[in-house]
Amino acid sequence: MIKIGVLGPVGxxxxxxxxxxxxxxxKMKFKVGIVTNDVVSNFDAVRIYSDLVLKDKVLPKENIVGLVTGGCPHTAIREDPSLNMRAIETLSRKSKLDIIFIESGGDNVMSTFSPLLSDYSIFVLDTSAGDKYPRKGGLGITQSDLLVxxxxxxxPYVGADLSKMREDAESVREGKPTAFIxxxxxxxxxxxxxxLLEDLNIEGLLGNK
Ligand SMILES: Nc1nc2c(ncn2[C@@H]2O[C@H](COP(=O)(O)OP(=O)(O)O)[C@@H](O)[C@H]2O)c(=O)[nH]1
Ligand SMILES: [Mg+2]
Known part of the structure; x- marks a missing residue:
């Protein structure tokens, strides 16, 4: 089973x-589970439930756990990951899963996942705040396995220069991949x-199924 941690700023x-x-x-026949972290609401878990369970009917409802962490989002994914570890255990007990996504509650550039929670981390930025973010660096941006x-x-609406963002990302990430989407x-x-398929060694995962 692979745990994929997804972090990055709110929105x-x-x-x-x-x-x-x-x-x-x-679609590739993997069994997927999702753990969301929200600080004071269950907003993301409810949205995923309504999209993937009710609308698309691709995920059983017991494969989603929505955590309300109540405090600083970093604490729940790094300093004290016990709540998330319990959620992963709960999901895994119900069915044998291949991939579990863990969404952080929203982060700054220094955020990282505890290695207990994530085998592969994806830091998500977006262009709407302009093109400054990759240049700022910070552990999340430089150390994540994949920067999205x-x-x-x-x-174009905010004047973000994508080629500048690519150049900055390449220079701070020292060979680790960045995807523009x-x-x-x-x-x-x-x-x-x-x-992702290359980094996660999906062939190997498929072989184990
Ligand atoms: N225009 C545009 N909007 C997007 C894109 N991806 C997500 N959004 C919207 O951005 C908002 C925040 O996305 P969400 O996934 O909730 O962000 P989160 O807080 O990081 O989980 C939502 O209204 C999405 O529909 C994108 O590629 N382009
Ligand atoms: Mg979210």
Missing amino acids: SGKTTLIEFLAKEFI INKIDLA SLRTMEGTEELMRI
Whole structure:
């Protein structure tokens, strides 16, 4: 089983990305579970339930756990991951899962996942705040296994220079991949899947099934 941690600022597209990836992996016959972290609400879990369980009917409702962490989002994914570990245990007890996504409650550039919670981490930024983020660096941006820069459809409206963002990302990430995507137009999502399938050694996972 692979645990994929998804983190990044509030509104960058973490839940939208998890919904997209969950559907892609379900199409490939993987069994997927999702844990969401929200600080004071169950908003994301309810949205995923309504999209993937009720509307698309691709996920059993028992494969989603919505955590209300009540405090600083970093604490629940790094300093004290016990609540999330319990959620993963609960999900795994109900059925044998291949992939579990864990969404953080919203982060700054320094956030990272405890290795207990995540085998592979995806940091999601978006272009709507301009092109400054990759240049700022910070552990989440430099150390995540994959950096996703989402909402490239919005770049022209805020004057975000995508080639500058790519240059900055390449220079701070020292060879680790960055994917530029839009989850609205779906541009770049094929390349994103190519990177993920290669990095996660999906052939190996399929072999174990
Ligand atoms: N224009 C545009 N909007 C997007 C894109 N991806 C997500 N959104 C929207 O951005 C908002 C925040 O997305 P969400 O996934 O909830 O972000 P989260 O807080 O990081 O989980 C939602 O209204 C999404 O529909 C994108 O690629 N382009
Ligand atoms: Mg979310």
